[in-house]
Amino acid sequence: MGRRLHERLHDEGNRMKRQFFYFSEMGYNAYPIEAAEKYGYTNLMxxxxxxxREKARDLWQMFLREHEYASELGFDGAVCNEHHNTVLSMQESVNISAAVLTQRIKGTVALVGNPIPIHDNPVRVAEEIAMLDLxxxxxxxSGFVRGGGVEQxxxxxxxAYNRERFEEAFQLIKKAWTEPGPFRWEGKHYHLRVVxxxxxxxxxxxxxxWAAGILSPETVRWSAxxxxxxxxxxxxxDATAECRSIYHEVAQADGWTPGPEHLGYLLHTCVMDTDEQAFEMGRHHYGISSGIGRTGVSASSASLTQSTGSAGVTSGGAHPEWASPPGYMTRAARTGAMVKQRRASEGTYEGANRAGLIVTGGSKTIIQKFKHIIDRxxxxxxxxWAREGKKPHDATMRGIxxxxxxxxxxxxxxxxxxxTGKEVTPWPQ
Structure with missing residues (x-):
């Protein structure tokens, strides 16, 4: 591939060239909606x-073809992730997904990410990522995440030990990559005789x-x-712009200035030939197994009526006790992230569009919306995030x-x- 990734990100100056990635949860969307309505959730239990099995096999081939098409059309890379016990994603191992994608696409593969607190041997994660890079x-x-409540x-x-294990595992992995071995590791949660x-x-x-999260002020500050x-x-x-401000405040207090490479934004995106088509197709991003509900529109409220019309089905597929078990989130994170998201979305698909939780439109509208996002x-x-739920393959391919x-x-x-100091591109009405 010629120059290494970090060498390709910048032009002759010091400013990074913006990168554009394709993402799909690659979820198991062949489940019967009646079953989801019966149980009221689509994960863990x-x-x-x-x-x-046969439907899952076919889904995998469809998802991989969509990734290939994005690569063929000039996306800079793909993002893969990991979830457990859920229809939301069939990626039980982010490293296996990444291994497959490195052979199917031309660009960068971003792992978002390895949920390192659930691993008893973080060095194994370091070894696998090294293999992938080679x-x-x-x-x-290499993205690292704390993992959701269901993963725990x-x-x-x-x-209760999720954040402690995350931070210690991160330091252990980084040391394994940067300091010659063998050495011994004796931490609070990890003990290894030989690294x-x-x-x-x-x-x-x-x-x-990368570290990825949903508006956790602690993780933003830690990342900085x-x-x-x-x-x-x-x-x-609005909340994403606030994250940027927090990151910059911490960095500047430490004596350095972040660049655009220090912030990424993964966003539900549905583009079709017309604004009207995109708006209707975008409803697939807001269904019972949608990522929008999982990432905050009502992840802590099981009473939201779904776009399917089924009251009482938990958005995002998880009961509150599973999405955020006791000890998983601090009070600041709980009140900061979820409350802001629910208020922004108004608990509806239409509200999610107005808040920018999902960006829909024809090409011209999408371009203007993302220029506004870049400006702010x-x-x-x-x-x-261009494929979700039961969105049809042909519509996904057209959007790509x-x-x-x-x-x-x-x-x-x-x-x-x-x-530039210029006026912010207006958000289209």
Whole structure:
């Protein structure tokens, strides 16, 4: 692939070239909606007797073809992730998903991410990421996440220690990549007699690192302290701009100035030939297994009426006790993230559109909306969450085509108003 990833991100100056990624949860959308309505959730305790092996095989091939098409049309890379015990995503291992994608697409593969608190041996994660970076020729971005509440419960991890384990595992992985072994690790949660991974990443000193989250002020501040990228997951624009401000305040207090490469924004995006078509198709992003509900529209409210018309079905597929078990979130995070998201969305699909939790429209409308987003938040990485739920394959492919041929080319040359001092591009009415 020629130059390493970190060398390709910047032009002759010091400012990063904005990158555009494709993302899909690659969820199991073949479940019967009647079953979801019966149980009232689609994860953790949703019986796997509903799972159809042949349908899952076909879904995998469809999802991979969509990723290939995005790569063919000029997306800079793809994002993959990991979830457990849920129809929301069939990616039980982000590293396996990444391994497949490195062989199917031409660009960068961003892992968003390894839920390191649920692992008892973080060095194994470091080894696998090193393998991926070597095999791909230095095309890996290594994202780390705390994992959702369901991930804690499905792997028997104690939610109360989630953040402590996350931060310690991160330091252990980073040391394994950057300091010669063998050495011994004796921490609070991890004890290893010998740390001496033989394979190290191709990128030096290690692949770019992201932390991803849903408006957690603690994680934003921690990311700034570590000088790594913070990826905002599907949150309203006002809150995302606030995340940027918090990050910059912490960085400047520590004596350095962040660039656009220190902020990413993953956002539900539905583009079709007309605004009306996109608005209706975008409802697939707001269904019973939708990511919007999972990422905050009503992740803590089981009473939201779904777009399917089924009252009482928990948005995002999880009961509150599962999405955020005791000890998992601090009071600041709980009141800051979820409350802001619910207020912004008004608990409806229409409200989610107005708040920018989902961006829909024809190409011209989408371009104007994302110019507005760039002007206000200046994310170095824009991740288009362009497939969700039971959205048809042909509509997904058409959306990818419009993004690749019309939207991304129009956005590549757009510089943020935060840099130019020009007026912010207005949000289309």
């Amino acid at each position: 949703f019986p796997n007797s509903i799972f159809d 095999i791909s020729g230095g095309r890996i971005i 419960l499905s792997t028997n991890a104690n939610p 001496n991974p033989w394979q190290l990443p191709l990128q030096k000193p290690h692949p770019p690192i 302290k570590q000088r790594i990228t913070y990826l905002v997951l599907g949150s309203a624009l 938040a200046d994310p170095g990485y824009l991740v288009f 085509e419009l993004l690749g041929k019309e939207v991304i080319p129009a956005l590549r040359g757009h510089e943020s108003a935060l840099v």
